[in-house]
Every structure is written in structure tokens, then in C-alpha cells.
Amino acid sequence: MGSSPFILQMKGITKEFPGVRALDNVTLEVHTDSIHAICGENGAGKSTLMKVLSGVYPYGTYEGQIFFMGEEMRFRNIKESEHAGIAIIHQELTMIPELSITENIFMGNEITKNGLIDWDTQKQKTVEILKKVGLNISPDTLIKHMGVGQQQLVEIAKALSKNVKLLILDEPTSALNEDDSENLLQLMLGLKKNGITCIMISHKLNEIAEVSDAVTVIRDGQTVESYEVEAGHVDEDKIIRSMVGRSIENRYPEHESHPGDIIFEVKDWCVEDPEVPGRLVCKNSSFNVRAGEIVGFAGLMGAGRTELMRSLFGRNYGIYKSGTITIKGKTVELHSVEDAIENGIAYVPEDRKNLGLNLLDSIRKTIVSADLKKILTGWLLDADKELAAAEEYRKALRIKTSSVDVGVTTLSGGNQQKVVLSKWMFTEPDVLILDEPTRGIDVGAKYEIYKLIHELAEQGKAVIMVSSELPELLGVVDRIYTIFEGTITGELPASEADQESLMKRMTVTSQS
Amino acid sequence: MKQIKQVLGGDLRQYTMVLALAVLIIFFNVISDGRMLTSSNFQNLLSGNAYVLILALGMLMVIVIGQIDLSVGSVAGFSAMAMCILAQKYELPWFIGVLIAIAIGLAIGAWHGFFLAKLGIPGFITTLGGMLMFRGGVIWISKSISVPAPEELRFFGSGYLPEWGPTFTGMNNSTLLLGIIAIVWYIYTELKRYKSEASIGGDSATPLWAVVTRVVLVSLLLAYFTWLFGSGREGTSFPVPGLILLILIFIYHTITQKTTFGRHVYAVGGNKNAAALSGVNVSRTYFLTMMNMSLLSAIAGVLFVGRSTAAGPADGTSWEMDAIASVFIGGAAVSGGVGTILATVVGGLVMAVLNNGLMLMGVGADKTQVIKGLVLLAAVAVDVYNKNSGRSSIIGKLFPSKESTEKKEG
CATH class of the missing domain: 3.40.50.300 (P-loop containing nucleotide triphosphate hydrolases)
Incomplete structure (x- = not known):
């Protein structure tokens, strides 16, 4: 395995999406047996970086190199990264609520004997692993009967069952109350002692200060700063400055x-x-x-x-x-x-595609959709009034389209948003x-x-x-x-x- | 090619099925030595299929909101049977009987609507329950015996428009009047659309010559069918159930395209969450759509017993399947939000013409079922294929245009 002090080195990672450079020459180095925090604003590129690491974006779709435990890795999918010993715990939990802890932990990795599932061995192992994360409950408990904090622990237990060396936690405490959060942080410190390295993505600087050994700040897809810290002595102001420190241009x-x-x-x-x-x-x-x-x-x-x-x-x-x-x-x-x-009151939702628009509709139908009363003549919708309203907003907001009869999906994001704004301005x-x-x-x-x-x-x-x-x-x-x-x-x-x-x-x- | 497209109008997709329908009619007419395009055949075709098409109108709205109603056949059978039993027992006048049937339909619709809209139970399950309950109900209240329907209903089920006025027209004057109304109304709407397109301007406006050609072609077609329906043997004309169907098509086309409620139906089907955030009362839309479906089921049941002169315990069996098939052949999406009344009517007519043509050819009911099943699959498969590959339609492929490529870039 060599003498490298790093369990993970990501060098010069660049990832481009059509029109956007999400990651630009990012470097991340994580010491063996440490807790490494990653901070950054929303959209800074933290999640993208973790997706590159775990193989969600396969080798070849990004530039740069990943060294894990001294060897260069070229993951083609999540299975391969899991096999190597990297596991991600996502913000949204990914377990099946109707199944038991045992079934969830061994999902896709079932222990079989003669082609049938060996329930006794699975349960025995589940109990052992649950102990490691400090859970003392029956392995037959259904996930849906557990609190969010416990579910998170099971999720970690699942990762441990796969012989994980590097555990990535994406905002692990965002859905937890204070006790559960504290519990989780203690567990991470315990894992560190047992030779498991953790990467923690978090917005909570107090938590970072409490447990982490090193901090990397990512901003606008670039590594801004990376420094080692002594647990408990993190300069929070410094982190904040690095997170936001971009100049406001014109x-x-x-x-x-x-x-x-x-x-x-x-x-x-x-x-x-x-x-x-x-x-x-x-x-x-x-x-x-x-x-x-x-x-x-x-x-x-x-x-x-x-x-x-x-x-x-x-x-x-x-x-x-x-x-x-x-x-x-x-x-x-x-x-x-x-x-x-x-x-x-008018509300323009943040999720344009799922909450703001009916993607099957044309521009003219969308613009009038929040106040149909305005285009009524008697009992019936008046196509002329509708068209007039649509044309008015198309001109006023400079919506770029060949015709207001085309579907909203043909528009660019900016023009779609103008249509949504028109829809709400129409309600006055x-x-x-x-x-x-x-x-x-x-x-x-x-x-x-x-x-x-x-x-x-x-x-x-x-x-x-x-x-x-x-x-x-x-x-x-x-x-x-x-x-x-x-x-x-x-x-x-x-x-x-x-x-x-x-x-x-x-x-x-x-x-x- | 571009000229043909302009004559047909902008949205070619809807014409795929119209074209298929025309091809089918001509095909069967040739195969059956001209027995397809005769007055009596078309009169029968229309009065014999009006009830399925009426169901399809309601089913279109149910499918657009992303639900399905499996109970329509049972509800039709049950409300018609209840009407016949009550009318016979208490010697009620026919119109009271019809009102009772409609009231039963509304009540059943409210029942389904309650479970879907208030309790959130999917329409598939709610109406599967209804299908079993009301089928059992028909057999229960009728004790498995047919009950004669009020005499007067025969006029609505299989009657013809009356004859009046001068004889020099050479055909039934009611039918002629209907045909003239249809042609005048068509010309009026086309010209109105042309005018409003022209006044707003833009390059999308159809040139005048294309509009005129279209108007002339459609008017000739309408005139031909007026003649076909009106020139049958003595005493026959355009069937009354056909007229009821036409009125309902007009009403439901207006509701879906020109009312607030219709917009809400499409909004809920297209994106329920976005609709709710635009102030649409989603559960009320669900409720009213289900209620309307059962109302139309009751009307279809009344027409059917009027035609068959008695309500039988098995009336309405598997009608829901024909109605659902018509809607999907008409291009509606299983996921909801897509589909129109007019396309559904064309889909229903494709099914009706298939039935009728295969019968004329002497194909048995067994093979007819097989062929209908294949047609349904083929129609939906073509639709899905076109959607996946981003092509507008078969016709769109035959006549590629600059317009459609421009849209993609924009």
C-alpha cells in the first residue's frame, strides 16, 4: 500500500457539463484515519466532487486522477467504488421503509446457502454491526418504525457491513435533532479510532470545529483552501471568508x-x-x-x-x-x-420543472393559468383575450420564442422563468x-x-x-x-x- | 408537400388517426363490394356505437386527470336496469325514469369521487370496487331477468330524425338541415380563426388559399355524409342517438377546451403539484370528473336499453374496455394531461368501423377481438415511438418541414 499518509488523493479533477464547468482543477487530499470536512456554498461543487469520487460520473467523463490507498482508481460505477471500500451516505436516506434492518443491510449483498438466503447468519451479522454503531434493537425492526437518527445509523451500519475504508457523509446532521447529531458525531470519532476515515460535507461550522482534523473549502468549483486543524481550534471566521470570498462584480x-x-x-x-x-x-x-x-x-x-x-x-x-x-x-x-x-399573494417556486410549470402546456396557456377568470367572456375562456395577454407578456418580458403556441419545454431556463413570472404578474x-x-x-x-x-x-x-x-x-x-x-x-x-x-x-x- | 400540410393545418398529429379512419373505411368498402358506404350501414354504425362514444367522452377526461374508470359498464347497466324496474313497477312516465337513471349515475359518481378525491384511493381501485358492486347490483335487483324499457325510449335509442317539408330535396330534410348547419358552422369557425390569426399577425398565420381549400374539402365531405345519411330508404335518416352524441361532443369539446374547469382538468393531469400551486382545487377537479363519468355512463345505459328495448342483467359488460381503447387510440397519454375530445371520437370511430367492417367481411367475433387488440397496441406503440424519438407523427415524417427543425433550436 506504500507509505503515503493519504488514504485518498484527488488531483486536478475537472468536470464539465454542457455550458458549465462544475469542477475546475480541484484537489482533495485526505489523511488516513482522519475526519475531513468539506465546506462550500450551495452549488459550489461539493456534491459533484463526491459523485466523481464514488463513480456516479464514471472514469472518462471527468479529467484528473483519483488515488485511493496508494493506487489509481478508475471507477466505472458505484459498485466498483463500494468494492474498493468507499461508501456514501446521502442526505436523503436510501433504504426501503417496508423492509427490516437485516434485509436493508444485506440488500444486493445477500448471504446465501444453496441458493437460498441464510437468514440466521445475516441476522447474527446484523446484530454485530448494529452494536458497532451503538444501536441495540432487534434486526427484524422495520425501517419505517425507526426515527430519522436511527435510520442514519443503520445506513452507516450498512456501509460498515461492506468493509468500508472511507465513509462520506453528505450533510449527515441536517435532518437530525441535537441529541441525534451529537450521537452521530461521537460515532464518527469512534469510527476514526477503528481505522475508518470519514469525509463530512457540512454547513454546520460548530460541528466541523468539534470533530474534524482537516477542512477543505470549495468555491465556484475550485479548491479555495485546504488546511489541517486541531480539533476544537477551527477558525470559523476564516472558513466563512473562504466560502464567500468572491468579489461582487457589476x-x-x-x-x-x-x-x-x-x-x-x-x-x-x-x-x-x-x-x-x-x-x-x-x-x-x-x-x-x-x-x-x-x-x-x-x-x-x-x-x-x-x-x-x-x-x-x-x-x-x-x-x-x-x-x-x-x-x-x-x-x-x-x-x-x-x-x-x-x-x-403570488409565489414563484424554486423547483421550476416540478412545481412551477406544467411541461405539457404551451406558453400562452401557462401565462394565464393562475388567473383564468381574467380571460373569461361569460362562461367561456376567450382565446383572443388569452392570446392578447400572452403576447403582451411576451413583449414586456422579452420572452424569446417563435410563437406563444409552442410548448414551454422548447424554451431555455431563463425564458421559462420569464414565463413563470408572467404567469404570476398576470394575477396582479x-x-x-x-x-x-x-x-x-x-x-x-x-x-x-x-x-x-x-x-x-x-x-x-x-x-x-x-x-x-x-x-x-x-x-x-x-x-x-x-x-x-x-x-x-x-x-x-x-x-x-x-x-x-x-x-x-x-x-x-x-x-x- | 408543404401545400398539403398547410391545407391540413398546423398540428398534423391529430390527422394521423383521421387518415387511418379514412383508409379503413375505403379499404372495407372495396373488400365488401361497396357495402360499407351505404346509408343503412352508416345509420346502424352510428346508432349502434353511440353509447360507447358517449362513454369515451367521459373516459377521456378521467384519463387526462391521470385516473381510470373501470366501472362505467356496470354503472350503465345498473342505472338503466333501475330505471326500467322502477318505471315498470310504478308505471312512471319515461322522462321520470330517465331522470331517475341520471340521478343514480350522479350519486354513484359522487361515491367514486369521494373515495378518490377525499380519501385519496386511486381511481383504479375505487372503480374496480364499483365495477364489481354494480354488476352484482344489476343481477340482484333484476333477479337475472330482462326488464322491458319504456316504449318512448326507443326513439332515443334507435329512432331517426323526422321527415318534413318539401320532397324535391331528394333526401330527409332534417338531415339536410343538420348538414347545412354543420357546414355553415365549420366555415364560420375557420374564417374566425383565420381572422384572429391574421389580426395578431406573425409568420404562423395560414395563407388564405390553404384555408379556402381546407374549407372546400371538409364541406364536400360533410355534404357527402349528409347525403349518405339522408338518402336511405323511406323513414330512415340521421339517427337520434347520433344527434345526441353530436350534441354531447359539442358540449364536452367546449367544456374541455373553453372553460376554467376544462383547463383545470388538463393542469391536474399534466402536473398535479404545479396545478395546486397555481390555485387549482385538485380534489374538486378529481371529484367532478368522476361524477361526470358516471353521469355519462347512465346516459349511455339509457340509450342502450332504448335501442335493445329491454334492460338485461349483462348489459354493459366490458364497455369500459371499448371506451378506454377509444381514448388511447385517440392519442391520450396513460400518464395523464394529454388527449382531446375530438381525437377520442376519431379513436372511437376507428374501433366502430373496424367492428363493422370485419362483420361485413364475415369475420367472426373471436378474430375481431384479436384484431381490435392488435390495433390498440399498434396505435399506442406508434404514438410512444414518435414521442420517444421526438418526431411529430407518421405524416410529420413524410412531410418534413423547416418549421419543426426551427422549433428545436429555439
């Missing part, structure tokens, strides 16, 4: 806002997770937006931004617990999306909630979307913009709320905020 249009009265106010908003009883995804959130003001919401993925917005939009998500919404001085109860639209809302409005859109189209957002504010609308990209928020909005784990952790005028001050409030640091 990518944002000039805008001067003239905020009026508060027209949208939310007080003590609490929402429960529909899947995990007792877990609040929004905790006593209170905020307000003025007419003509653009308010940003900064938070990392999973912080509860989308959940908050969708629950405000006619309780489209989660179980409403408490809180009030006041629009233009009137407290309203919104029980359905229809109510929300009637009361002048007072409050416009934009959830990641520029995701998956190229730079030029982004600029146009920003200009549109400014125009909407100038018309006196209250605009809420949720984004993971801090430079974008700083460049576009007037005021920023930060959100972490369902709690609004801060409020800053954009003029006084910078990326570091925001990032501090978006993550939990041990000082706080």
Missing part, C-alpha cells in the same frame, strides 16, 4: 428603491413538519415587507426558507400551528392557494414571493430577471426574494433576513450587510 442593475407603508406582515409563524411530528420547520417567524421594497431571505439549503414561503402561500406546505398574516392592514386567514391568490399580486428566481439560469438572463424584480418593486409591489446566493441578495434587495433551522436569526439593511456577516447568521458558530 452583475446587478442599478436600482433605487422607495419603500412605502408595510403591506405584508407575518407574526409568530409556526409550522410543523408534515413528516416528522413535533419538529417545527418554522419557529416563531416574524417579518414584514413594505410596498415597493425588495426583501431578501438568506439561508442555506434546508434552513426552512421554502417551507416558510410555501406555508404562507395558502398553507401549501406543512401543518399550520400558529401565527398571523396581515396584508394591507387586514389580517387574513389563507386556507388554500386560491385564497392566497385572491388576497394578492400585491406581494410577490420569488423562491430562488435565478436558479439554473445563465448570467445574461439573470440580469434581466433582476431588472424585472426592480420594475415590480417600482410598481409598488412588495417583493420577497429567497436566495442561496449571497452576492445576488446583496446586489438586488433592500433588506435581508437571515434564517437558520427554521428561525429568523437576523435582519440587516442590505447596505450594511456583507457576505461574512450574513453567513455568520446563516450557520451556527460556536460563539453564538
